[in-house]
Amino acid sequence: MDRKNTNLHIKSSPRRGKEIAFPFLKHIFFLVVGGVLLTACASQKRVHYLQDVQANEQIQIAQNYQIRIKPLDRLTIVVNSQDPELAAPFNTASSFNSLTGTPLTTTTTSSTALQTRTVDENGDLEMPVIGTIHCEGLTRSELAQKIADMIREGGYIKDPTVNIQFADMKISVLGEVTRPGQYDITSDRISLLDALSLAGDLTIFGRRSDVMVIREDHGIRTTAILDLTSQNIYESPYFYLQQNDVVYVKPNKYKAQSGEISQNRSFYISLVSTAVSVATLIVTLTK
Template sequence: MKYPKLITLTFLSLLLVSSCVSRKEIVYFQGIDKASAALEKNQNKGLRIKHNDLLTISVSAPEQEAAMPFNLPVVGVPQGAMELGGLSVNGRQQLQTYLVDSEGNIEFPVLGTVSVAGLNRQELSGKLKKQISEYVQNPIVNVRLVNFQVSVLGEVMRPGTFDVRDEYLSLPKALGFAGDLTIYGRRGNVLVMREENGQKVHEYLDLTDPNVINSPFYYLQQNDVVYVEPNGAQMQSASYNRNAGVYISIASVLISLAVLITN
């Protein structure tokens, strides 16, 4: 009679080793149809230019020769390509970049020092267009931020730093770059860290809450860091041998064989 009890205890121990995860801990944006989202408030402002950002700025006009002095020289243009206002026609754009200094300024051809920090891409384009219009008729100014990167760390499939071409990057999309969270990642406590006005700020976001889309940290900015914490089971397993489950399974098989042999 002692063998059935032993088998029962072994089975119960296996159940304790395995953990049940509820839908509430795993599924993203639960109740999204009932959430009151204010996406325009978060999305339409665009990225703000910060210190140490790298910008490419191209100026063109109907009279292209008049716009040429307002463009930096092109570098790395393929042989035989035609240059127009700092653009490579036959190849991809190869513009030199403007570095935003610690005062939030860039040195722009002809115009000299231009304050750019705190502006978004459209605002800077409009500002430059107004100033260049004093020299060139109907100028077209194209501004691009080229150092938009985010880092995704922790319990994700492919942690790393990712270059972003789009101006708007949501937190779920950044996690998608990293292959999404592993089953061990805490979806209810994802940390986003960034620098604002020279200070480090952060916020913990709950991906299971549909109102997360209203957070100012939902859309990421240049050089943001996203960290996904491991859940409780994963942290506890760090202090144990990861092969413990295998050993328990082997032990249960041996006990079962022993029961069969003795019978």
């Protein structure tokens, strides 16, 4: 009688093992899924731009900004005329100095390198034939008009046209963007949003409410913080960028946690693997 009861008890063991193992696995599964979702999810609201802008809302931009010339800027200046020979002396590496009356060595060329001139630390520019021009604070079009007027009033050319381009205007975009780096700028006006677009937009880890713009002017470096989630960025003097500005996108808290999330996922995977092994062992031993 005792032997029979013992056999019956052993036969019922596999079922009891499964009853123990499967609920255990079920709880582990939901624990893992919940843990991964909680650690991986970021608030959708944190990644939206201009959250306080309503549909069809008109926003007045505070300033109609154009990039202005600064000391040490390099400008490509080309003077044209219906008579190319008259314009040629203005497009040389050096020419006659009208201030001293001293003839200098003249090299006529169409090379962009020889037509590129550097604004000195005082904001002045040396032009062949007409001499020194103060250009700091002027836009490209304003300087072009000023040079054309000086050429015309000096009696050199009746119909001068002047084309000016920034030779090496750059901005830098760093931090949590898709393509951090330095970018050449050809437009007279570039906004912070334009610069971020060039860099491929912010990553999911970029702090949109805390974007830094670093600007240097006359040896003084200033820093501004702009909030991309608010329409107030349009009122900032840093919304439109200047030459050599640096944009830095700070990482949000999820960036710091991303390493922990990866570690947590590894932990959960290890936990599932261990749980499956334990459950399998329980079922095997109770057969």
